[in-house]
Amino acid sequence: MAGFSSPRGGPQKHNIRYKLVIVEALIFVLPLLCITYIIYQGDYYLDPSHLILFSLIILLILGGLITLRQIFERIATIATSVKKAEQGDMIAVDIREDVSELHDISLSLNNLVQKFEETTKELTRRTFELFMIKELTENAKKKLSINELMDVILEKCMAVTGAQIGSVFMVEVDPRHKSLVLKSPANASPLTEKPAFYRFRVVASKGHEKELERDSYISIDKSLAKHVFLEKKILLVQDIEKDQRTLKANDPQYGPPSFLSMPIFIGRRLAAVVNLAHKETGQLFDGNDEQVLTIMLGEISFALENAMLHSEIDKELQKSKTHTIKLEQEIEERKRVEAALRENEKKYKGLFNFLPISLFEISKEGYVITSNPMSAKTFGYTQEEVNRGLNALRMFVPEDLERVQADIQRVLNGEQIGGIEYTMIRKDGSTFPVIIFASPIIYGSIPVGLRGAIIDLTERKQSEEHQRLVNRILETLNTPNEMTNLIHKILLLVKEHIGIEAIGIRLREGEDFPYYETTGFPPHFVEAENYLCARDHKNELIRDSQGNPYLECMCGNIICGRTDSSLPFFTEGGSFWTNRTTELLASTFEKDRQARMRNRCNSAGYESVALIPLRSGEEIIGLLQLNDKRPDCFTLEMIQYFEGIGASIGIAIRRMRSEDTLKESEAKYRSLAASIDSMYLVDRDCTYLFVNEGHRIRFDLPVEEIIGRKYENFHSEEDAQEFAECVREVCKTGKPIIREHRSERDGRYFLRTFSPAMDRGAAEEISKVVIVSKDITDLKQLERDLQNARDQLFHSEKLAAMGRLSTGVAHEILNPVNIISMELQLLQTMENLPPEATEELAICRDQLNRIVTIAENLTQFARVPTKPMVKCDINILIDRVLNIYSSQLKIKRVATVVQYQSDLPAPFIDTEKMEQVIFNLVTNAIDFMEGKEKKVLQITTGKGSPDKTHDYIKITVADTGTGIRTEDMPKIFEPFFTTREPGKGTGLGLYISYGIIQDHGGRIRAENNEEGGATFFIELPVIRDTDHRIAQDKGVR
């Protein structure tokens, strides 16, 4: 203001310089003054009114400066013209110096103004920045939520740097690694600083084409801000594509490839990262931005801290609020309880006196102040003694005392301690386990003593102990094991648990109950007492009227249930027990003892004896015996307890035994099922429900392909119909039926038994049928063979009868033939016979001879061989016959094939007759091949199938002739049976052969060959080697 008038002051050169100094001073001093004023005026932070003033002043300065410049330009112009004048017309030479000075001044002023302009610009920027910071801090002061604060921070940061895109990420621990990070002692350890353990949460974003979703998560590793996280400092990237840290193609939406990521620290912790990109001016981010942002964020770090604190406080507040509500509820509840307590106080007093729990109040030193009658009773003191004063500390066993005192102190200190177990001492010196619950007695906020309850644990401990045994026994019983092992284990358990000297278990075995297992009994005791059955002098079991064996002694009583619970030594559970056998025997009568006593327990010195029945349901299956030489080992409770265990053992043993039985029957069944060819189960509709392996094999299908399908699916309609009928009938009548069945599959014969299946449907109707199918093909074959043998036998009998008959006939014929023959001979000797008569007579004699031959042949059949039997090589014999035939075979063009087995045993035979047999067969063969194209005579020898007494050799004679007609087959061995033309054969050849073979104890039969012709089989017995026979005999026996 003064400065503006000064250039107009005057043209004098001193004046101008002077004035200039003033203007200069003004220009510099004024703004300084203003700022000083502002800073001095208030706190460090600028408020809006000041800012306006500040801006106004700056504007004024700018205005002044522009005016000044105009003035100086003008002065410069003047100075120039003055210089020109000096060169030309030499006007005012004296002011030349001034003018040149003026020019210098003007230049320096120009310079100055330029500098000033720059400064002002800088100042403006700074001011703007300052303004932003101010605004931010203002906002930060107000915003208490982190999210809002971050929004503001981002907004301001963007404004300050001119970035058009920006975002803020909060650094959070990834919940998946929370435990790891939090467990870690130092937060900054390299292990826990792994980016993988943290993540970014987007709290603010601006200017993105697609806004980042607030509260979405970004993996640190995938973000460019990773480097900020790792290095904990600003990441300023000029060119994303070239920077070593990024090396990433620039996304055009982010504008120029430059970006800036700023860490925000709260305290020393990296709390968030601000990311900025795309400066509106298209410039790159520079150190300036970095600087400003650093300042800016530094300025608001307090606000951030506040915000964090605030959010924590908020949380706590929320918590305390719910807590308060709870507290209020509790107070209310307590009030109600108190009221109820007050009401019940009287009742409690009553309870205090009558509760079966020891209640007490003691002083800090342990003196009993109050105690209920139960306490006195528990500890064995009279109320008087209690009243006289007792110290509770003396009621603890010495080894617990230290602990007790410490615990009393803890209670007095207000510590909440639950029930604590101690061992206490009664007046009589016996100890017992207790659990004590105590709380301090507070009198005017000072603890003066303890109040509490003592619970006697004796019973609980005992029952715990008992329960433990029961558990272990049950556990043992349920472990799969051999029964002997189990019982042994159980005995050991029981013995260990109750410390009884001898324990035994008796189990049923037949009609008696011998010891199954004992422990602790001397062997002679067990041996003598093993059996309970009473025996008479013949060692026969003595039985009662029902036929049950009489079991002796007390064990017998328990097992037979002969107990009388009205007597003190029997329990209601049927056990016997005594603590003094000697006294018992002396004080009771035989009648009371129910049975004859053997007294062995007593005489063996056992005073305490307990016999506990092992029950499975109602039945007593055995007995648990506990013996001890010491008296007073048992209590009734103990016996009752063992009765319970006895039941468990009994049930388990029963189960095991039935398992064994089951296993046995299963094995039986299995072997049965295996022996059954086929077994299957069908329902009424003939649907297969089950097939055994044997049957499955017949199907040759997997089981799944059979089950569920019907019988008709596998069999012909006719077959299925028959089957269905059988199933229907069984279902209807409930009675099994047996049918023979010929399988279509392979022609084998089966005997099928249809039986109703055991389980019946709800309607009490049979719905399933079991079919057991037995392959009887072999049986059938056997039957057929038997029939054949029978037929053969019949045949041979028939032939034998025929033989006897024909022998008689032959005899009868031969006599008249003899007479005729003699007559003829006599006639022939007559003289003077006409020649024709001689001829006729000769014919008569011939014919008579034929008759004689027939008769002779007929009788041969039944003839007893007279020639001695000799050992003969059958092969040689056959060769001899074939030799006789060799020429005839050649003539008839019969090929002879001979197959001999060389090492055949030699049979004892009548060689002549055997030759005749072969002769007959070969003759037949040749005759019946007459006219056939193929003529082969095949003779083989070999071993036949042996029977019980003999081995056999076999001879076959086969031809390729006409064969034997089926209807003729049974008749071929009969006499006079022939298919030859009359006169060509007698029909006796085979008949005689049959007889001969029979005489040799052999067999002969004929079969037609498939390819034509017939084969005759001869089997002749050979005596076995002696060794062989002996071996055979031994084998039989």
Add this chain to the structure above:
Amino acid sequence: MERILIVDDEIHTVRLLQRFLTSKGYEVHTATDGREAIQKVTEVKPHVVLLDIIMPGMDGLDTLKEIKKIDSHAAIIMITAVIDEDMAKKAMQLGAFDYVTKPFDLDYVETCVLVKIIQVLGSDN
């Protein structure tokens, strides 16, 4: 004259043999069963006995044994059917001299008898 006793239950056989042997110049006696035969042997002491094996009542073998007891020198030729040769062989073991089979070849019968008689006579001499 050589005495021959023919023993057979078949009278035609006896008759024909008697006729044949008589014609050959022998003194022929006959019997139709075992008892008669034994009696005749005692009475006539025949040189040769033609004895049928199969006879009702006492059969040829039993008769053979009895005759042998009475006259151990008597030559006994068994008469047998072709089909009963086995039995004839048995008779040989019992002391029969020979056997002839039915139907007879009369020449053979005569030869047998002759041979026996020559033997018997020879031994007598």
